Amino acid sequence: MPLYEHVLIARQDLSNAQAEGLIEHFSTVIAxxxxxxxxxxxxxxxxxAYKxxxxxKGHYAFLRTDAPSAAVQEMERLARLHDDVMRVMSVRVDAHEDGPSVQMQKRDDRGDRGDRGDRGDRGDRGDRGDRGERRERR
Known part of the structure; x- marks a missing residue:
């Protein structure tokens, strides 16, 4: 059977238990x-990104399935009819990755982007560094 990944976005005013109940509901639909x-x-x-x-805001859920296309179409149909689900997206994949998704992995490897390192002594604002002095305007 083909492999799929699904992302569901539910309304923000649901409780966490209700949002997790949606995952169970759509899992049973697939089964x-x-x-x-x-x-x-x-x-x-x-x-x-937009309203x-x-x-x-919204509750995000992620499902990895091994299902025929008819099961996926039925799950998407029911998700679009459900009042609490705002969006659903299904993507067919060649293989499921092992372990947690990228969204669930811990974000400790920010060295190349978030860490600016030592920026030197910038306490004296009069020092222009290697940019030279400002020219006077006339």
């Missing part, structure tokens, strides 16, 4: 239609 859920993750409440149905 009832001949597929199985390889793994699922609840990513929590995250800020979205969807007047919501700035």
């Amino acid at each position: 009832d239609n001949g597929g199985n859920v390889v793994g699922s993750e609840y990513w929590g409440v995250k800020t979205m 969807i149905n007047k919501n700035r």
Whole structure:
């Protein structure tokens, strides 16, 4: 059977238990239609890039499935009809990656981006460094 990855975004005013209940609900829909859920993750409440149905945040959930296309279509159909689900996206993949998704991995490796290192002695603002002195305007 083909392998899929699904991301669901639920309304922000749901509780965490209700959002995790949606994961279980859609997992049973996949299972009832001949597929199985390889793994699922609840990513929590995250800020979205733009408003969807007047919501700035949403509960994100991630599912990895091994299911026929009919099961995926039924799950997407029910997700689009569900009042609590704002968006659903399904992507067919060649293989599932082992371990947690990139979203769940700890973000300790920020050395190349977030750490600016030693910036030298910048206490004296009169020192222009290697840029030279300012010219006077006339």
